[in-house]
Amino acid sequence: MxxxxxxxxxxxxxxxxxxxxxxxxxxxxxxxxxxxxxxxxxxxxxxxxxxxxxxxxxxxxxxxxxxxxxxxxxxxxxxxxxxxxxxxxxxxxxxxxxxxxxxxxxxxxxxxNPQVAATTSGADEIIKYKELMDQGIITEEEFQAKKKQLLGI
Missing domain, CATH: 2.30.29.30 (Pleckstrin-homology domain (PH domain)/Phosphotyrosine-binding domain (PTB))
Structure with missing residues (x-):
């Protein structure tokens, strides 16, 4: 102010x-x-x-x-x-x-009362990308690439 x-x-x-x-x-x-x-x-x-x-x-x-x-x-x-x-x-x-x-x-x-940032785990991210693949928004290859990235493989 x-x-x-x-x-x-x-x-x-x-x-x-x-x-x-x-x-x-x-x-x-x-x-x-x-x-x-x-x-x-x-x-x-x-x-x-x-x-x-x-x-x-x-x-x-x-x-x-x-x-x-x-x-x-x-x-x-x-x-x-x-x-x-x-x-x-x-x-x-x-x-x-x-x-x-x-x-x-x-x-x-x-x-x-500081705001706490929401955190998501790698597993949550994988589930999100799996749902995107199941809906046809991303391909199987894109899902697998993102999954490997999130798992650090």
Whole structure:
């Protein structure tokens, strides 16, 4: 996925998903107060172990990126505002945070369940070619040549 999300309601933060990287760039006075001049942060999605999201309601919501060595915010919204791995948002921006969360969860699910390539044995291949010969699609000579190739004769 390559997409840019602009969160403006709880301090201007631009989150860019660029393939396997999430880039977080903060702007504005509120972010300067909470984060200082920490520049753009790049997170490799391969290093993430999870994502946490608190929906916006009476207070701002937040999405937090979790990886080994990071400290998961347990102090609520106030602690989240100062966490460098957290992006704050207001209710009308929540759909963007949900899209980011879904992307990360899908990425992590696919990473932990790698696709296993189907393997066929030489015997399976011989049976397949025998059926092709029986159906008249290949000749007896072609079948015998393929059988010898598969058996290494």
């Amino acid at each position: 390559n997409k840019v999300f602009e969160f403006k309601g709880a301090g201007k933060t631009i989150v860019t998903i660029d393939g396997n990287f999430i880039r977080v760039k903060r702007k504005g006075a509120l972010n300067f107060f909470n984060h200082g001049l920490d520049g753009e942060k790049t997170i490799d999605v391969n290093n993430l172990t999870g994502v946490q999201m608190k929906a916006a309601g009476f207070t701002s919501g937040y999405i937090q990126f979790i990886f080994p060595g990071s400290k998961e915010s347990k102090g609520g919204v106030f602690a989240a505002t100062q966490d460098e791995n957290t992006v704050m948002f207001v209710k009308k921006e929540q759909h963007m945070a949900e899209e980011i969360k879904k992307y990360i969860e899908n990425f992590l699910a696919n990473k932990s």
